[in-house]
Amino acid sequence: MADRFRRWLAVWRRNALVWRKSAKTALLGGFAEPVFYLMALGYGLGSFIGQVQGLSYIGFLTAGILSTSAMNSATFEGLYLAYTRMEVLKTWDAMLAAPLSVADVVIGEVLWMGTKSVISAGLILAVAWGFGLAQGWLALAVLPVVFLTGICFGSMALVFMSFARSYDFFVYYISLGVTPLVLLSGVFFPLEALPEPVRFVTAWLPLQPVVQVIRPLVGNAWDWHMLQLLAIPAGYAAASLLIAIRRFERRLVQ
Amino acid sequence: MSTSSPPIVSAVRLRKCYGSQRVVDDISFNIERGEFCGMLGPNGAGKTTTLRMLVGNTPNSGGELTVLGRPIPADARAMRARIGIVPQADNLDPDFTVVENLRVYGRYFGLGRRAIDQRIPELLKLAALDDRAGFRINQLSGGMKRRLSIARALINRPELLILDEPTTGLDPQIRQNIWHLLRQLQQDGLTLILTTHYMDEAERLCGRIILMDHGRILADQTPQSLVRDHIEPHVLEVHGESVNAWRAAHPLNGPIRCEQLADTWYYYGANLEHLVKSLDGWNGLRYSYRAANLEDVFLKLTGRELRDG
Numbered sequence: 155m156a157d158r159f160r161r162w163l164a165v166w167r168r169n170a171l172v173w174r175k176s177a178k179t180a181l182l183g184g185f186a187e188p189v190f191y192l193m194a195l196g197y198g199l200g201s202f203i204g205q206v207q208g209l210s211y212i213g214f215l216t217a218g219i220l221s222t223s224a225m226n227s228a229t230f231e232g233l234y235l236a237y238t239r240m241e242v243l244k245t246w247d248a249m250l251a252a253p254l255s256v257a258d259v260v261i262g263e264v265l266w267m268g269t270k271s272v273i274s275a276g277l278i279l280a281v282a283w284g285f286g287l288a289q290g291w292l293a294l295a296v297l298p299v300v301f302l303t304g305i306c307f308g309s310m311a312l313v314f315m316s317f318a319r320s321y322d323f324f325v326y327y328i329s330l331g332v333t334p335l336v337l338l339s340g341v342f343f344p345l346e347a348l349p350e351p352v353r354f355v356t357a358w359l360p361l362q363p364v365v366q367v368i369r370p371l372v373g374n375a376w377d378w379h380m381l382q383l384l385a386i387p388a389g390y391a392a393a394s395l396l397i398a399i400r401r402f403e404r405r406l407v408q
Numbered sequence: 409m410s411t412s413s414p415p416i417v418s419a420v421r422l423r424k425c426y427g428s429q430r431v432v433d434d435i436s437f438n439i440e441r442g443e444f445c446g447m448l449g450p451n452g453a454g455k456t457t458t459l460r461m462l463v464g465n466t467p468n469s470g471g472e473l474t475v476l477g478r479p480i481p482a483d484a485r486a487m488r489a490r491i492g493i494v495p496q497a498d499n500l501d502p503d504f505t506v507v508e509n510l511r512v513y514g515r516y517f518g519l520g521r522r523a524i525d526q527r528i529p530e531l532l533k534l535a536a537l538d539d540r541a542g543f544r545i546n547q548l549s550g551g552m553k554r555r556l557s558i559a560r561a562l563i564n565r566p567e568l569l570i571l572d573e574p575t576t577g578l579d580p581q582i583r584q585n586i587w588h589l590l591r592q593l594q595q596d597g598l599t600l601i602l603t604t605h606y607m608d609e610a611e612r613l614c615g616r617i618i619l620m621d622h623g624r625i626l627a628d629q630t631p632q633s634l635v636r637d638h639i640e641p642h643v644l645e646v647h648g649e650s651v652n653a654w655r656a657a658h659p660l661n662g663p664i665r666c667e668q669l670a671d672t673w674y675y676y677g678a679n680l681e682h683l684v685k686s687l688d689g690w691n692g693l694r695y696s697y698r699a700a701n702l703e704d705v706f707l708k709l710t711g712r713e714l715r716d717g
């Protein structure tokens with residue numbers, strides 16, 4: 155196991171080093187944009203809305219922005235950046251010339267995607283903290299939750315990416331998958347506003363439970379029920395990871 | 409070379425099928441420690457596929473394969489810790505400097521920081537990149553990138569180095585430079601396998617040539633014996649506007665083989681002196697009279713049709 159972990163870490167560290175070299179620009183995309191949304195929508199729209207579920211609108215929105223930002227950074231990494239490494243830079247070929255297996259590469263990549271989610275959501279959390287939108291030690295528990303979120307959405311993106319022949323393909327995933335998911339998962343408005351059948355479906359998709367867990371955590375509240383909710387993204391993560399490994403074994407080692 | 413030590417590579421009836429196409433068709437060979445073996449063949453012969461099977465990057469459809477005593481593909485991942493691979497197209501990390509490329513790659517092999525930092529100066533020296541350590545990859549010339557790819561493949565002190573078309577697309581001087589590096593590695597005791605479709609490369613470097621076409625081995629011997637066994641010792645090439653008139657005036661006699669490729673006529677034989685003499689006095693003819701080489705063998709055994717891709 156230690157040996158396996160060392161191999162995953164070698165892949166992880168390669169990506170971390172690339173990221174570190176361009177951290178300033180990378181941060182702008184992963185951090186500045188969601189903070190702008192949070193502030194503009196939260197204060198702007200919030201001034202018309204008043205309280206939502208006993209929270210100020212911006213307080214309500216904070217959990218949504220944290221969750222979507224975790225999802226987005228892992229998704230972007232799993233689609234565009236991982237595809238670039240695999241197909242354009244042939245980084246994965248270089249790894250497979252070393253004593254690494256396809257599973258090592260995929261797991262190392264997914265761990266990195268979880269890390270990316272922690273970085274972007276973590277920075278937003280810090281800003282939210284500064285504005286008094288997050289409080290208490292429990293808010294720090296958001297970090298492991300967004301790590302799991304990154305693992306989940308990173309693995310799902312990789313499964314989709316494994317079918318890709320060009321970058322164009324990813325538009326389908328974003329437009330038909332990610333965007334509706336964000337709109338229907340209780341990010342911008344409470345789930346009660348949605349018709350019952352839609353709520354039933356999104357409850358079984360991985361973003362909504364994440365939002366439902368992060369919202370109380372940001373307000374320093376704990377409930378054992380949260381762990382039950384997290385089983386959904388964890389299940390998606392495990393299944394997607396296994397499928398992604400199978401898919402890339404087929405695609406790369408054929 | 410001791411014959412008792414086990415072979416570095418042993419392939420028995422190795423086969424690879426893609427759909428109904430047999431890309432590698434029941435080939436068998438051993439490679440012994442210290443050999444410099446060239447796999448020579450036209451495009452599509454199955455060279456890259458053979459190498460990919462050797463390193464476990466694609467499973468064989470049939471046959472038995474062991475590399476460094478380990479069954480492949482079963483133990484391929486562990487086996488790769490003891491070999492080096494230089495891919496046909498460089499896949500260096502463009503975001504990194506020369507040293508960072510080596511360091512990151514060394515970590516894929518599970519090497520610790522100290523082992524890597526010790527190894528890097530040796531590799532930079534070997535690849536003559538000492539003064540480029542902090543350069544980014546896009547600041548390197550094509551030849552430097554290739555040398556770095558070779559150096560990178562040596563990070564783990566491999567027992568076997570596998571190179572897929574290491575000099576394709578490089579300038580002549582740079583090719584010489586790479587050849588020099590590879591010869592040096594062989595002198596240091598490394599076993600090398602390379603693929604190439606350049607005859608001169610195979611002839612200069614390799615003590616042994618496996619000539620492949622259509623997934624089969626056509627010949628497996630030293631370059632000298634290949635030329636001796638498969639082709640007449642001398643070649644005369646003739647072309648030019650009056651070539652047909654000259655041919656009409658001098659019908660062939662004696663054991664001379666004649667072939668046409670595009671606008672050039674090739675004559676092969678042990679003794680072509682009289683044919684060369686007959687060229688005297690003809691205007692508008694160009695010719696060259698030379699010893700047969702590997703290129704002639706290659707063209708004879710793989711045929712003369714043009715192959716692309």
Ligand SMILES: Nc1ncnc2c1ncn2[C@@H]1O[C@H](COP(=O)(O)OP(=O)(O)O)[C@@H](O)[C@H]1O
Binds near residue numbers: 431451454455
């Ligand atoms: N993944 C693949 N799927 C289908 N056919 C392939 C694949 N890889 C190689 N081939 C075919 O196998 C043959 C041999 O290819 P290759 O080993 O690359 O030849 P070489 O390296 O000698 O030029 C070619 O006809 C090529 O089209």
Ligand SMILES: [Mg+2]
Binds near residue numbers: 455456496
């Ligand atoms: Mg090839």
